[in-house]
Amino acid sequence: MTAFRLAQRYIPAIFFLAVVTAATLIPRVSGQQGEIKNSATPADRIEKAHQFHLRATEKTGLLIPLYIYPANVHTNKDFNRVIELKRQYSEVPFWAIVNPASGPGTSIDPNYTKAIDRLIGAGCVVLGYVSTSYGKVPIETVQANMKTWQKFYPRVQGIFFDEMLYEDNETAVEHQVTLNQSAHNLGFWPTVANPGTDTPGRFFSVESADVIVIHESEQWPTEEKLHGNYFGGYSDYPPFSRATLMYGQKQLNATDVRMAQKYTRWIYVTQDTYKPGDADHPNPWDQLSEHLEELCRILQD
Numbered sequence: 001m002t003a004f005r006l007a008q009r010y011i012p013a014i015f016f017l018a019v020v021t022a023a024t025l026i027p028r029v030s031g032q033q034g035e036i037k038n039s040a041t042p043a044d045r046i047e048k049a050h051q052f053h054l055r056a057t058e059k060t061g062l063l064i065p066l067y068i069y070p071a072n073v074h075t076n077k078d079f080n081r082v083i084e085l086k087r088q089y090s091e092v093p094f095w096a097i098v099n100p101a102s103g104p105g106t107s108i109d110p111n112y113t114k115a116i117d118r119l120i121g122a123g124c125v126v127l128g129y130v131s132t133s134y135g136k137v138p139i140e141t142v143q144a145n146m147k148t149w150q151k152f153y154p155r156v157q158g159i160f161f162d163e164m165l166y167e168d169n170e171t172a173v174e175h176q177v178t179l180n181q182s183a184h185n186l187g188f189w190p191t192v193a194n195p196g197t198d199t200p201g202r203f204f205s206v207e208s209a210d211v212i213v214i215h216e217s218e219q220w221p222t223e224e225k226l227h228g229n230y231f232g233g234y235s236d237y238p239p240f241s242r243a244t245l246m247y248g249q250k251q252l253n254a255t256d257v258r259m260a261q262k263y264t265r266w267i268y269v270t271q272d273t274y275k276p277g278d279a280d281h282p283n284p285w286d287q288l289s290e291h292l293e294e295l296c297r298i299l300q301d
Contacts, residue, residue: 055240060299061093062292063192063211063243063266065285067129070115078288079115083122089296090123095190095266097160099129104148116155127158127192134195135165135175143182150186158190159183161209166195168202168232176208192243192266201228204237211243211266218248218274218284220256226263240265247284248273252291257298269295 040048068078086094096119100112116126128149130142142161149156161179165172176193183191193209196216203212214234215221221244228234234242243266250271260267270289275281289295 052238056238058240058265059091059093060261060265060267061095062295062299063213063245063268064094064096064289064292065099065245065268066096066288067099067283067285068288070111073111073114073118076115079118081288081292082124083118085293085296086119086122086124089300092296092299094119094122094124095127095158095192096124097127097129097192098153098156103130103145104128104152108152113153116153120155120157125158125190126156127160127190128153128156128188129160129162131162132164132176132179134163135172139175139178139182142179146183146186146188150188157188158192158210159188161191161193164193164195164199164209164212166197166199166203168200173202173206173208176203177206180207180209194243194245196245198225198228199234201232201234201236204234204241211241213243213245213266214264216245216247218246220246220253221260223259223263226260228263238265239263243267246270249291252294254294254298257295261299267295267299 064082066079066082068076070076070079073079082094082096086092098112098116098119100109119126128146130145130149131137132142146159149159161176161183165175180191180193183189190210192211192213193203194213194216196213199212199214203209214228215226226242226244239262242264244260244264246267246269248271249269252269257267257269268289269291270284270287271291272284272287272289273281274284
């Protein structure tokens with residue numbers, strides 16, 4: 001089971017206007033790592049470098065798999081908890097993934113419409129879930145699901161590609177690049193792809209998603225693993241392009257979070273458990289983390 005941030009104060013007015021204009025185009029920008037192509041125009045190079053600066057200096061945020069049905073949406077304790085904490089810890093970025101039916105479902109659910117509105121109203125970025133089943137779901141089906149998200153829930157801002165194909169070959173890379181470009185062409189940003197495990201550096205080099213989950217487990221990763229400092233690894237690509245998801249954590253250790261912050265900009269830790277083959281523990285993301293406020297405290301420091 002896998003699941004799984006303009007302001008420059010001291011710049012000339014003309015450049016500031018150009019940057020503000022460029023910022024409105026963020027959803028169309030497929031690049032995330034700050035690499036500047038030799039063929040890019042000066043304006044493209046400036047925009048790319050500026051966007052890299054903004055993302056490289058942003059706070060560490062929460063990537064929340066909010067796989068909980070928003071029943072009684074206005075009084076729903078889980079959604080209200082997320083909203084309350086986002087308002088309280090306003091400087092901590094919240095990206096919330098919603099998942100009506102392993103995707104957008106087949107009809108509009110008013111509870112999800114209102115839940116999405118309320119999350120956005122609190123300052124959360126909302127991502128719609130789609131499964132790629134490690135390449136088993138046809139590209140056309142994934143593209144159709146993204147269009148359905150846009151049709152049913154037009155305020156959804158980004159896409160979460162779960163079960164990303166992560167094999168270390170060009171076919172797998174091309175598959176994810178196609179999906180990512182399709183999402184950007186539809187106006188979705190950010191895109192997060194989740195293979196739930198180590199991801200070859202080639203997926204980062206071609207910017208196959210705005211963020212890739214490099215670790216999803218009940219065991220904290222080693223610092224060496226998060227660094228990815230080896231040939232074919234991902235140490236050459238910035239922390240804002242990586243995420244870490246942890247489940248089965250009865251307690252939250254601030255030292256572990258601080259270590260992960262050095263290498264991944266998106267984090268989530270929950271006490272919820274996952275046990276393969278156990279019907280009582282089928283999904284580690286169907287409960288809200290008991291550690292959510294403590295995570296906010298740590299990340300806001």
